[in-house]
Amino acid sequence: MVLKEYGPIIEDTIAQLSKNSRFSQTTKYMQHGKTSVYEHCIKVAYMSCWIASKLRLNVDYASLIRGALLHDYFLYDWHDKNKGHRLHGFFHPRKALQNAREDLELTPKEENIILRHMFPLTPIPPYYLESWIVCIADKFCAINEIFRINVIQQKMHKRIPGRRISV
Structure with missing residues (x-):
């Protein structure tokens, strides 16, 4: 259900970000295990919608x-x-927000999602419901990637532009 309903919105957003920012550069960096930052962020988007x-x-x-x-x-x-x-875990949310602000206009919710997604490692909790959801989805996806658990992959598969990944 999530793929049918939110997949096109996620794909459109990826296309917009790839066109108007440095989002495609996230394919160059590894996040957890063999998962790139690009793949991780897409998984978090799907998991958040789910x-x-x-x-x-x-x-x-x-x-x-x-x-x-x-x-x-x-x-x-x-x-x-x-x-x-x-100390990447503590400081990368601020760097991510700085980069996003340089490239894009953000809503207060988007800023809070980026800045507070590492709670409780960073001490200030998320403010918006959307921020809490991404915070939780991020932890779930990270655990799946670190331990190579295929829970997400068993539930959702999607064609991402230019590459087949499990989401």
Whole structure:
């Protein structure tokens, strides 16, 4: 249901971000295991829509999707500890928000999603419902990627422009 209902919106948002920002550069950076930042952000967008849909939450899907796609828009290889990324988990939300603000106009919800998605590692909690959803979806997707659990892949498969990935 999520793929049919929100897949086209997610794909359109990916296309807009790829055209109007550096979003495609996220394909160059690995996130967890063999998953790129690009793939991770798309999975988080789908998972966020799935959570909101399953719980029948009244959310702003446009901000939810855009915030999920941009939540890790930090644009560097955080695995390279020689470049000062030792505390990546604490500082990348601010860098992602800075990059997103440089490239795009953001709503307050989108800004909060990006800035607060690492709660509780970062101490200030999310403010909006959409921010909480992305925060939870991000943790779920990260665990799946780190431990190579295929829960997400078993539920959803989608053709992403230029590449087949499991979502």
